[in-house]
Structures are given as C-alpha cells and as structure tokens.
Amino acid sequence: xxxxxxxxxxxxxxxxxxxxxxxxxxxxxxxxxxxxxxxxxxxxxxxxxxxxxxxxxxxxxxxxxxxxxxxxxxxxxxxxxxxxxxxxxxxxxxxxxxxxxxxxxxxxxxxxxxxxxxxxxxxxxxxxxxxxxxxxxxxxxxxxxxxxxx
Amino acid sequence: xxxxxxxxxxxxxxxxxxxxxxxxxxxxxxxxxxxxxxxxxxxxxxxxxxxxxxxxxxxxxxxxxxxxxxxxxxxxxxxxxxxxxxxxxxxxxxxxxxxxxxxxxxxxxxxxxxxxxxxxxxxxxxxxxxxxxxxxxxxxxxxxxxxxxxxxxxxxxxxxxxxxxxxxxxxxxxxxxxxxxxxxxxxxxxxxxxxxxxxxxxxxxxxxxxxxxxxxxxxxxxxxxxxxxxxxxxxxxxxxxxxxxxxxxxxxxxxxxxxxxxxxxxxxxxxxxxxxxxxxxxxxxxxxxxxxxxxxxxxxxxxxxxxxxxxxxxxxxxxxxxxxxxxxxxxxxxxxxxxxxxxxxxxxxxxxxxxxxxxxxxxxxxxxxxxxxxxxxxxxxxxxxxxxxxxxxxxxxxxxxxxxxxxxxxxxxxxxxxxxxxx
Numbered sequence: 002x003x004x005x006x007x008x009x010x011x012x013x014x015x016x017x018x019x020x021x022x023x024x025x026x027x028x029x030x031x032x033x034x035x036x037x038x039x040x041x042x043x044x045x046x047x048x049x050x051x052x053x054x055x056x057x058x059x060x061x062x063x064x065x066x067x068x069x070x071x072x073x074x075x076x077x078x079x080x081x082x083x084x085x086x087x088x089x090x091x092x093x094x095x096x097x098x099x100x101x102x103x104x105x106x107x108x109x110x111x112x113x114x115x116x117x118x119x120x121x122x123x124x125x126x127x128x129x130x131x132x133x134x135x136x137x138x139x140x141x142x143x144x145x146x147x148x149x150x151x
Numbered sequence: 152x153x154x155x156x157x158x159x160x161x162x163x164x165x166x167x168x169x170x171x172x173x174x175x176x177x178x179x180x181x182x183x184x185x186x187x188x189x190x191x192x193x194x195x196x197x198x199x200x201x202x203x204x205x206x207x208x209x210x211x212x213x214x215x216x217x218x219x220x221x222x223x224x225x226x227x228x229x230x231x232x233x234x235x236x237x238x239x240x241x242x243x244x245x246x247x248x249x250x251x252x253x254x255x256x257x258x259x260x261x262x263x264x265x266x267x268x269x270x271x272x273x274x275x276x277x278x279x280x281x282x283x284x285x286x287x288x289x290x291x292x293x294x295x296x297x298x299x300x301x302x303x304x305x306x307x308x309x310x311x312x313x314x315x316x317x318x319x320x321x322x323x324x325x326x327x328x329x330x331x332x333x334x335x336x337x338x339x340x341x342x343x344x345x346x347x348x349x350x351x352x353x354x355x356x357x358x359x360x361x362x363x364x365x366x367x368x369x370x371x372x373x374x375x376x377x378x379x380x381x382x383x384x385x386x387x388x389x390x391x392x393x394x395x396x397x398x399x400x401x402x403x404x405x406x407x408x409x410x411x412x413x414x415x416x417x418x419x420x421x422x423x424x425x426x427x428x429x430x431x432x433x434x435x436x437x438x439x440x441x442x443x444x445x446x447x448x449x450x451x452x453x454x455x456x457x458x459x460x461x462x463x464x465x466x467x468x469x470x471x472x473x474x475x476x477x478x479x480x481x482x483x484x485x486x487x488x489x490x491x492x493x494x495x496x497x498x499x500x501x502x503x504x505x506x507x508x509x510x511x512x513x514x515x516x517x518x519x520x521x522x523x524x525x526x527x528x529x530x531x532x533x534x535x536x537x538x539x540x541x542x543x544x545x546x547x548x549x550x551x552x553x554x555x556x557x558x559x560x561x562x563x564x565x566x567x568x569x570x571x572x573x574x
Contacts, residue, residue, distance in 0.1 A: 013154045015191045029369060029399065034542040038212065043545040045443065063370055065399035067542075068206045068294035071314030076212030091370065092191045094331075095314035101187045102316040105180060106217040117154060139190040140157030 009144040010120050014137045015092060016100040018112030021132070021146075022085030025049075025057035026125030032070035032077075032099070040082040058130035059084035060121060063091040074099030079107045086132050087113045088145065090121040097139075110135065114145060123147075157193040160186065166197055169324055177227035181320035185327065188317050192330035198290050203233040203322035204278045206294035207315040208265040209521070210239040210258035218316060219264045222323065227268055230325035234273040234281065236295045237459075238262040241516045242274065243489065268319070274516035275488035277459040279306060279388075287410055290333055292321035296401070297458045297538065300391035303402035305384060307410035309333045312370070312401040332402055338411065340374035340404055340419035342367060343426040347377030349434065354386055355555035358537035359437040360429070361390035365398025367427050374404040374418050382408060385461050392458050393537035441540040444531045444550035451529040453479075453559045454519045454543075456486035457536040464556075465495050469502035471560040472509045480566030481533075483511045483559075484519045520546045535559050 027049040030036060035044035040055035055077075064070050074096060077083040087096060092115055100111045112132045116124060124130060124147055131146035162170065170186060172179040189197060207215060239258030241247045266272050273281060278293070279301050285291045285308035293299050293310040294317070302308040311331035313321070321327045331337050344364055349356065364373050373394070382390070382405075394400035404412035412418045444450075455468065465487060472479075485506075487495075492515055496503045506513065514522070520543050533552040534540055540551045554562065 011154050013156065016187075031396065033211070034396075034545050045544050046440070046541070063399065065370065065396075067296050067396070068299070068312070068314050068318070069209055069211060071316055072207060072209070072211040072215050075214045075218070075316070079214040079217075080212070092193065094188050094191055094312065094317060097188060097191045098184065098314035098316045101184045102218045103214060105183070106214060106221060115154065139187055140160075140193065142154060142156055 006148060006150040008147045008149060010116060010124060010147055012088070012114035012116045012132070012143055012145045014134045014139055014141055014143050015089070015115050016097050016111060016113040016139065017134050017137055018086070018110035019133045019135045020085035020112050021129060022056050022058040023129050024060060024125065024127045025052070025054065026060040029061055029063050029065040031065050031067050032073040033067040036073060038076065040077055054084045055082045057084050058086050058088065060088045060125040062121065063089055063093045064095050068095060070095045071099035071102065075103040078103035078109055078111050083111050086130060087111065088121065088124055088130065089113065089115050090118045091115070114143060116145065157190055158195050160189050160194060161196050166326065175226055177222045177225035178323060180222065180225065181227065181323035184316055184320040185324050189328035189330065192328050194328035194330035196329050197326040198329045198333060199325055200231060200292045200321055200327050201289050202231055202285060202291045203229065203318055204236060204293040204295060204298055205233060205265060205270065205318045205322060206236040207319050208235050208238050208262055210254055210261045216257060216261050216264065219261065219319065222319065223264050223267045227323050229269050229322040231322060232283070233270040233322040234278045235265055235270050236274070237276050237517045237521065238274055239517060239521055241514055243515050247514065247522055268322070270322070273488065273490070275459050276518070277461070277488055280459070280461055280488060280491060292318060292327040294318035296395035297388065297392035299401050300395045300403065301388045303332055304391055304404070304409050305387050312399065338402060339372065341371035341424055342373045343419065343421050343424055344373050344375045345377050345426055345428045346375050348428070348430050349379070350431070351380030353555050355535060356434065357382060357386040358389040358393040359434050361393030362397045362437045362441065362537045363429055363433050364403065365394035365396065365400050368398055368400060370399035372402050372404070373400065374406065374412060374415060376406045376415055378405055378408065383463070385464055388458060389537070396538050396541045438553060441537055441553040442551060443544050444552045448531045448550060448552065450481055450531050450533045450552060450562055452532050453481055453483040453563045454532050454534045454539055455483065455536070455556065455559060457518055457520065457534070457539040460485050460487040460491065462491050462494050465491065465506070466499060466502045467556065468511065468560065469505035471557060472505050475564045478509050479563035481563045483509065483563050484514060485511055486514045486518045489515045533559050533562055
C-alpha cells in the first residue's frame, strides 16, 4: 500500500490476529444457511449472493440469524476459506465465538475489529484493509490500515 | 465519536481460579471463551446462569467435533442443567438419511460427544416446550436463535444472543458475560412498529409479521403496538423465529401481550425511537418474498414444525386431517421434540392415530431442512414456517411456497399445484 493513500482508523480488537485483503462490504449475513462451506454467500435473499468471502477484508455491521453461524465460521477458518479479516460496527459475539473456538483447536487466529458506524461506511469504500493486532488483548485498541487508492 | 477500550473485566476468585486451570484444562479452556466474549461485549463481570441450551451439537464440520472433543478429552462436565438443540441426525429414526453418509457418521459422533458432557439429551430447537423452562427474570445462556428470542420475549427470561461454543462453555463454567440482554437498559425498545392496520385473519400472519419486523429492526429490539389478535405462544414463537432469521431479533415486545410491556411507555420513550407502520401491502410483499416457487408449481412435500411443533400444533394438524376421510396425496413431514411426540402418543392417542393414518412423517432430533437427501425428488416444498421458507432454498435447494397450516393440509389432500400459497 502506498503511504499517502493509506489511512489509519482506530478500532477495538474483538479477536486478535493479523491479516489483509481486498475490501468487501456487505449487508448483514447469517453465516449458517447464508454462507456455503467454501465461503460463498448462499442466501438467495442477500445482495451479495454468489460472491466469495474467502481472503477478503469483510466489512459488515454485524452478522445475523442463526447461532450456528459461529460453527460455520470456525470451519471456514480451520479449512482456510475464511475472510482474511472482519470489520464490524457491533460487538458481534456470534462471529467472535467462532474465532475463539477455531483458535483453541487450530491456533489460526482470524482478526476481528470493531469501528464506529461512520468509519464502517468509510472503510467499506476502500480498496484494501490491513490489521495487525495479534498481540492486542480483546477490547483494547488497534488501527486498521485502509488503502484508499482507486 | 471514536472507539474506546472496554472497561476492565472483574472476575471473582472462583472465576479467576477456573481461568487459571485450578479446575483442570477443560474448565480453563471454557473460561477463556467466556472471558473472551465478555471482553467483546464490554462486560465488567460474569453472572451465574441457571441453565444452558446448546446449539453447537449440530454438525458443520470437523472443527465442531475437535472443539467438543478437546473438552471431553479433558474431562469436562456441565455445571448447570443443560439441554441440547437439534443435531444433524435423527437418532430415534436412523433410517432417515442425513445429508451424506459422512455427515451421518460425523453428526452422530458430535451428538455422542455432547452426551458425554452430562447434558439432558433433548435434541430440540424448542427447549421452552420442556416442563422446566426458565422463569421470568431468570438468567440463562441459550443458543439457537428461535429459542433465544422466545426465552427473552415470551418468558421474560434473560439470555443474550449467544453463538455456538459460548453455549457449551457457559454450561461448563456455569457463568456468562453480564452484558447485552441480561441488562435492563439493553432490553429497552429501539424501534416502534405500529401494526394497527394489519388484520389478523389467520395464524400465518404472525410469521409474516415477524419476517417484516426483522427486516425493519435488524438486531434491534422492536415493540409492536396495535396488534388486533390474541396470539398464542405458538403464534409468538412463529413471529420471533421469523424475526430472528430475517433480522437478528433476540427480544421483541408487544404492548399488552409480552411480560415486560404492559404499555408502550414500559419499554421506551416513543418520541425518541423511530416508528414504522406496517400495512397489508407489506404482508403481501412478505408472502411474495418467502415464496420462491413459480405460481402453480406442483408441490412435492409439505414441511411443518420449524421450529419443532408444539403439542397444540400436532393436535391441530390431526384435527385438520380428520376433516378429510382419506389420506394425503402429498407427503406431510412434521418436526417435533421427542418429548412432544411421546406426549401425543401417550396423552392424545386419537390424534396420534390420525397422524399415523394420514402417513404423516414425524421427525424428531433434527429438522427436515437439515436432511437434504430427503429432498432429492422434491423441487417444491410448501411450509407454514417463515424460517423453513427462509433457509430452505439455500439448505436443500428446494423452491418454497409459504402458506397457512390449513392451506398446507388442504394442498396435501388435493395434490398437484399449490396455487402459489397465499398469493
């Protein structure tokens, strides 16, 4: 990422980890019943139906729907098909439960950070995002690197 | 506005000891997850829970087996009364095919491992139908979105919207983060939904209302006013189950109906929250969105009981079937809990006989939309469940016709075209 087009946005760590990926901003989705085992949005009612989440910097307010979303996300993490990082604006326990479980059994840590609603909209319009908060405890602050180049 | 760090989490000596491994590695692992979620939620302490409902027993991949397997290997046992949600396999009727032979084996193994933890093996998504359900104000940790919204809204018990894994960890530690819907202030309404102009001309209106409410409020807390009908518990849970899947609703209030909302001002200052007026046009739109099948598509099966049918619903199916003196032309499938199926057979043998005579397939322990091999020949399914209609297309690839229970039974008898359900 080039320096003058990269902003740093303050975020709260919801699950520690490091990652970067191309930005993909979507409406709230249920991981269970809404995302396939290969990381594709399967919810026929969802605007991002058919798109892959794998390796992306996923930006969404929150997940929704089934509690089983945690299990689906944990499986995506362990099989290497999860997003590279997740940015939310609500403290989403369904997403983080999946991350905590995956870390307990595999050591793979998917970074999840929370930003303000305003920053969520702004981050959703960027090209790519990076977080490096592998050593930051849950609830403490970090920064999201946002590549705003076209 | 900018992000701030969360306040510090204070643990009791006992909780600290659990975290540090004084009660063994299984309790420490479970406590790490509970503490992690507490910090996500910004909780300053944990609370004891009276009971837990575990959703993690439904198979989604090897990671689920590995997680509970690690707990079981370390000697974990639940500390509080704990029930289990549906699994991927009908343990009582193994002849019903799971999604694949692998899922059959893995799903069974996952359910066996949860059984090792000392849980009550209920295998139902409707734990609120069991005799020992939480009382008003009781703190519990429930997963399964329809059970969460029912516990909070209809029983007035308190559970946050927990995901898988936190549920079993709360059961092993006996505690959960004091956050979210455990707190008075989080139970206040965020959206006012005025349904005065909706006429309740059948039980199917409740799931449609729930579907619309979820779309409007997302994960917020709605309060409905102007509801003309007198909803039963089954109506309220159909509303809640639909709102939990179209949005992420974990608590709703209805003025004069639900236990925390005698009047609107009990749950909000209506001048401070947005008001949405729902109309008959919205109901029609909801019906259209939930019906993915083309008009006049031939219906191949009827799926009822999502969430698991109550005793009253099973009896109503029997009652409707008795109106016809022959058997259905289209197979009817009903999901229910083991205990409900037993209660029907023991306490209401005439109703049980009506279901048997009609060839109704009763599924326990799981749900028809989790058994896709059932659906190899089913292109179109008619259901009275907004939840089935919402998840069915992605889960099993079937097209859906949403209809009232009465229309479902009528269609089963008539065979052939579903006439687009309620259209």
